[in-house]
Amino acid sequence: MQPMPDYSISVCEQLKALTASGSLQVDSAQMDVAKMLDRVLADLKRKRPAAKSSALGWMFAARKKSVETIKGLYIHGSVGRGKTMLMDMFFAMAPCQKKRRAHFFEFMTDVHNRIAAQRLKFKNGETKQADPIPPVAADLYAEAELLCFDEFTVTDIADAMILSRLFSELFSLGCVLIATSNVEPDNLYRDGLNRGLFLPFIDLLKKYVDVVTLDSPTDYRMEKLNSQPVYLTPLDQRADMAMDASWMQALHGRKALPTEIPMKGRSIHVPLAVDRMARFSFADLCDAPLGPADFLAIAERFDTIFLDHVPKLGPDKRNQTKRFIILIDTLYDHNIRLYVSAAAMPEDLLEERRGTEGFEFDRTASRLFEMRSAEYLAQTPARRAAE
Incomplete structure (x- = not known):
């Protein structure tokens, strides 16, 4: 049996250790982002059940209707500034049994495949759920309560048209999102076809994540x-x-x-x-x-x-x-x-x-x-x- 990860260490502490060893240069902009990631870590640790005190307690916990909202983080800035490195540090420390780190393109390919499979089930009479988004979101959340996306960008109209509904479902279930991007949220899918239909997703994103710029002086x-x-x-x-x-x-x-x-x-x-x-x-x-x-x-x-x-x-x-x-x-x-x-x-x-x-x-x-x-x-x- 593998030992449990040490959740006491923080992204800030790891960053300090790497700079002290000479592996990284001291970078105040990176440290500011690390502090924000540590805030999310603290929220995730607090959300984890402290102990399995009783079967009855777990039953009542499962019946709670309100979902605790943990704000994620959207890190944007120029290339080569350390966004991915910081997110990977965070992901390794995140105290979630179910978590997923993926490139955004890969995730959306998976989503489209799941939607197609759900529609086929409805066509074949295997389900009465005509709308594929809720069951797909439920399946995604069952597999990962924490989603970490690298290089979040939207260029495909098919992605743009489903993101708002998909993440409305995911966030309502309690999903936490961490993302890196070269583009600030307001410029996502900029000049894209039917962009007006995409704008509700930007508002939704800002509601459930804190947006931070990482622009270190060094690439x-x-x-x-x-x-x-x-x-x-x-x-x-x-x-x-x-x-x-x-x-x-x-x-x-x-x-x-x-x-x-x-x-x-x-x-x-x-x-x-x-x-x-x-x-x-x-x-x-x-x-x-x-x-x-x-x-x-x-x-x-x-x-x-x-x-x-x-x-x-x-x-x-x-x-x-x-x-x-x-x-x-x-x-x-x-x-x-x-x-x-x-x-x-x-x-x-x-x-x-x-x-x-x-x-x-x-x-x-x-x-x-x-x-x-x-x-x-x-x-x-x-x-x-x-x-």
Whole structure:
């Protein structure tokens, strides 16, 4: 039997220990957020039953109609300031037997799947509940009383249309929400289709969470990545090792996992992702039947892309070459920080320059060079911070 976690430690205490050891820099903005997370921890600890005093006591407790409201926290600010690190510290300490930490995109994919399954049950006569939202919310709450979302953002109209009703149910059940985001609540789903129908969710969110800005003066993620080469050639063991080293530095101890980016009726598979970083091979993106909309979804989802094993592009790879041109155009237009391992320097990747494709690849090569420049790299976090 595993020992129970030590709930006496706080996020502030852990942050102080890490700064004292030299693992982190002293950061007052991070400490302010840590104090707010500790407030939520204290509320969660107080809510936990102190002891199983009697079966009768538990029965009466279960019959209580009023649900104790614990305000969660919505942490927003520029990339690389430590939002995810603080939330992960909190999640590890949270005294909840049922808790869930997920990227928001992953959570919403799960929600849509559950709604579809509930509608199918109603269609098949397995339930009389025509509205799928209440049972889906009840199931979600039964699995997790605490939800921690990384990179909370709303870009899909299908998500936008159900969030208010879904979280009305979840919050009424007593669910506690902690979220990190690059976007303040008032700018969620900004300029989205039928945004007026989404606005009640923003009001609901502000009612059940405290909103705090984390804008440290230092972008710790970029501070580490700036020392790493961003274009490695030729394709050999040294290039693979250098890409792995840059990736590990970017992870900063976090665990990258596969994920999916939902599209209309399908999804884009992401082999490895954490926060706003992802790692693909050339084959993942250019051998697969992906198009401009897919690359746009990737650019909107991630700030930093690692792309392994770009080969030389001969006449037998015309489709892959076209996709690669579109991919680089999209990443460049969105100021994505790109790490590449390739078989040759940009101008030598295309083996035969013929017609329009040759001219287009000249632009691609030029952009790959520019994406290595200090000026371009300096813009990459600024774009997200401005959103």
